[in-house]
Amino acid sequence: MIETDVKIINPLGLHARAAAQLVRLAGKFKSKIQLIRQDNAVMADAKSILSVLTLAASKGTKLQLFIDGSDEIEAKEAIIEIFERGFGEI
Amino acid sequence: MKSISQNERPKISVYDFLEKAPAELNLEVLAGAKSLQIREITSSRIQKLGLALAGFAHYIHSGRVQIVGQSEIWYLSQLESEKRVEAINHLDLEKISCVLITKNLNPPPELLEISEQNSLPVIRTSKVSSTAINAVTNFLQESLAPQITIHGVLLGIYSLGVLLLGDSGIGKSECALDLIMRGHRLIADDAVQIKKIGERLDGDSPELTKELLEIRGLGIINVRELFGISAIGRQKNIDLCVELKKWDEFEEIDRLGLETVDEDILGVKITKFVLPVSPGRNTSTLVETAIRLHLLKSNGYDPTQNLIERHNQILIANKTN
Numbered sequence: 001m002i003e004t005d006v007k008i009i010n011p012l013g014l015h016a017r018a019a020a021q022l023v024r025l026a027g028k029f030k031s032k033i034q035l036i037r038q039d040n041a042v043m044a045d046a047k048s049i050l051s052v053l054t055l056a057a058s059k060g061t062k063l064q065l066f067i068d069g070s071d072e073i074e075a076k077e078a079i080i081e082i083f084e085r086g087f088g089e090i
Numbered sequence: 091m092k093s094i095s096q097n098e099r100p101k102i103s104v105y106d107f108l109e110k111a112p113a114e115l116n117l118e119v120l121a122g123a124k125s126l127q128i129r130e131i132t133s134s135r136i137q138k139l140g141l142a143l144a145g146f147a148h149y150i151h152s153g154r155v156q157i158v159g160q161s162e163i164w165y166l167s168q169l170e171s172e173k174r175v176e177a178i179n180h181l182d183l184e185k186i187s188c189v190l191i192t193k194n195l196n197p198p199p200e201l202l203e204i205s206e207q208n209s210l211p212v213i214r215t216s217k218v219s220s221t222a223i224n225a226v227t228n229f230l231q232e233s234l235a236p237q238i239t240i241h242g243v244l245l246g247i248y249s250l251g252v253l254l255l256g257d258s259g260i261g262k263s264e265c266a267l268d269l270i271m272r273g274h275r276l277i278a279d280d281a282v283q284i285k286k287i288g289e290r291l292d293g294d295s296p297e298l299t300k301e302l303l304e305i306r307g308l309g310i311i312n313v314r315e316l317f318g319i320s321a322i323g324r325q326k327n328i329d330l331c332v333e334l335k336k337w338d339e340f341e342e343i344d345r346l347g348l349e350t351v352d353e354d355i356l357g358v359k360i361t362k363f364v365l366p367v368s369p370g371r372n373t374s375t376l377v378e379t380a381i382r383l384h385l386l387k388s389n390g391y392d393p394t395q396n397l398i399e400r401h402n403q404i405l406i407a408n409k410t411n
Binding site: 027032034040041042043044045047048049050051053054056 | 237238239240241257258259279280281296298299302304310
């Protein structure tokens with residue numbers, strides 16, 4: 001089980017297209033991947049688009065990332081990378 | 091499933107209280123309009139100012155709505171102006187979230203002046219105290235209820251609110267679609283907003299995903315547009331959980347099906363069935379049957395128990411022969 005924080009840095013936030021990218025990426029891994037937004041108590045499954053959109057995460061939002069499974073290290077690296085790239089928007 | 095910390099105490103500003111409280115209260119602001127956004131209500135329990143005005147003020151709890159009714163107004167009106175000012179100033183005004191005057195009573199001017207000076211909102215309702223207290227408490231209980239949003243699907247199956255859980259890709263949404271086709275109702279897909287009200291859990295869909303279902307290959311579909319109004323439901327009490335699990339994740343399946351486990355959500359325990367999913371097993375039929383079984387069991391009939399009893403009788407009969 002890996003636990004880390006990620007931050008939304010792209011100007012448009014975690015909008016529909018970005019969320020779709022994230023869901024597609026998360027779906028490639030076997031591990032269970034969860035995103036949690038503490039300030040409004042929303043837990044989302046990173047492999048579900050509606051769930052990720054419910055986070056309503058705009059620029060600057062901090063999310064906790066939990067990954068649990070056999071490929072958790074690779075999953076963590078890939079997901080942190082997509083957040084740091086700002087979903088290809090910066 | 092990772093748990094979420096409930097570190098923040100739920101609260102609502104007096105402004106939001108005015109905006110969202112039931113319309114029949116006819117709330118109006120008499121003083122302290124500037125501080126509506128600043129003062130916050132943190133408890134669903136109300137207090138009556140009552141004895142506090144007579145000098146016994148140290149029982150005032152912070153974060154509550156303080157009710158001023160006929161008796162308080164009478165008490166204040168029979169005091170001389172100086173005494174009235176003294177009585178009001180003696181209250182711990184910082185602790186009070188807001189003052190709610192009932193029955194459209196006219197408060198003494200001193201109360202409004204002092205409240206204005208201390209940025210304390212004074213609101214008035216047309217309802218009598220007992221009705222107002224009921225309405226305010228109910229509203230606050232719901233607004234201040236601990237809340238989380240979790241991943242899952244909430245359906246109305248027969249009379250029950252059923253929460254479908256399981257890892258993504260296991261087929262929760264497909265199972266929901268199947269159940270909708272059989273006449274059951276979708277309440278929320280993928281994200282379920284859960285509120286703890288008393289010892290009960292209420293589930294609903296976030297506004298964003300209301301009536302929507304995501305099916306791999308089909309994308310996002312609107313259930314109401316496709317299947318009509320009877321295919322969707324609104325906020326519902328959660329009675330039961332059903333968790334879908336891959337067959338190979340099961341170490342050992344209880345073939346008598348005697349045991350159910352409890353799922354803990356916000357400290358409330360909900361009965362959970364764990365159903366193994368594999369190709370060739372019709373998940374929606376299994377879920378529907380599990381619900382029927384649960385209904386039957388809660389009416390006192392347990393087929394497993396029945397089987398065990400029949401078996402015991404055969405054993406006894408064989409022994410005597």
